[in-house]
Amino acid sequence: MPLPNGANIVILASNYNPSIVSKEWLSLRGIFGQSVLNFVHRPVLSLVENQNLGISIDEQRLQLVVKSVTHENLTEANSIVARFIDTLPETPYKAIGFNYRYTLPEKGCDLERLLSPKPAKLRKVFSAEYKLGTIVAFAFDTFMATLTVTPPLPTGQATRISFNFHSDVANVDEIRARLALQGRTLEKAESIIMELCQNG
Numbered sequence: 001m002p003l004p005n006g007a008n009i010v011i012l013a014s015n016y017n018p019s020i021v022s023k024e025w026l027s028l029r030g031i032f033g034q035s036v037l038n039f040v041h042r043p044v045l046s047l048v049e050n051q052n053l054g055i056s057i058d059e060q061r062l063q064l065v066v067k068s069v070t071h072e073n074l075t076e077a078n079s080i081v082a083r084f085i086d087t088l089p090e091t092p093y094k095a096i097g098f099n100y101r102y103t104l105p106e107k108g109c110d111l112e113r114l115l116s117p118k119p120a121k122l123r124k125v126f127s128a129e130y131k132l133g134t135i136v137a138f139a140f141d142t143f144m145a146t147l148t149v150t151p152p153l154p155t156g157q158a159t160r161i162s163f164n165f166h167s168d169v170a171n172v173d174e175i176r177a178r179l180a181l182q183g184r185t186l187e188k189a190e191s192i193i194m195e196l197c198q199n200g
Contacts, residue, residue: 004189006101007066007074009081009182011175014092018057021046026055031083053077055084074186078179089172096178098143098165098185102193103158140188141181143167147192163189 023039026032026048038049047056052073054065062084064077085093122130131151138145143165150160165185167178 002102003069003071003074004100004102004186005069006099007069007077008099009064009077009179010095010097010099011062011081011085011093012060012095012097013062014060014094016057016059016062016091018046018059019043021048021057023048029083029087031087032080053080055080074182078182082176082179085172085175093169093171093175095166095168096175097167098163098182100163100186100189102161102189104161104193104197140165141184142178143181143185145185145188161193163192 019042022041023036032048032050032053032055035050036048037051038047038054040047045056045058047054049055049067052066052068052070053076054067056063056065062081064081066073066077085091122132133151134147134149136147138147145166146164148162148164150162152159163185165188169175169178
C-alpha cells in the first residue's frame with residue numbers, strides 16, 4: 001500500500017506563545033536543527049520549514065506538516081513533536097491529531113458500489129452523472145477518527161480520501177502515549193483504503 005500523499009500532526013493547546021518559537025530557539029533545544037529553507041517569525045505565528053518538514057505554531061495550534069511523506073520523515077515528525085512538548089511541559093495541551101491524505105485514480109477503486117446503497121434512486125434525484133462522497137466517523141483505539149471521501153469532479157480526476165485521528169489529551173504523558181500510536185493509525189488508514197478498493 002502506498003504512503004499517503006500528505007500527512008501532518010496537530011497538537012492543540014490553550015495558550016501557545018509563538019513569539020518565543022524562533023529558528024534559533026528550535027535549534028538550541030534540538031527540536032528542529034536541520035537546514036532551514038523558509039522562516040517566518042511574528043508575535044502570533046512562527047513557521048519553520050526545510051525540504052521535508054514544516055512546523056507552524058500560533059496561539060492554539062502546533063502543526064507539523066510532512067511535505068515529503070516517507071517512513072523516515074513520519075518518524076522524524078513524531079520525534080520533533082515529542083521534543084517540542086518536552087521543552088514546554090507546562091503548556092495546557094488539549095488534543096492531538098494525525099491527518100493523512102490519499103488520492104486514488106478514478107479507475108483505481110470503484111467506491112460507488114460500496115458507498116452508494118441505492119444508486120438508481122440517487123441518479124433519479126440528482127443525475128446520471130452524480131458522484132458520491134462520504135464522511136464516516138468511527139472509534140479507533142484512543143482516537144475518534146473521521147474518514148472523508150471527496151468525489152472526483154470533474155470526471156477523470158482523482159478521488160481524495162482524508163483521515164483525521166483525533167484524541168483529547170491533558171498533558172505531555174498523554175501526548176507521548178498517542179504519538180506512540182502513530183504507526184497504528186497509519187496502518188488503519190491503509191487497511192481501510194485496501195478494504196474499500198477490494199470490495200468496491
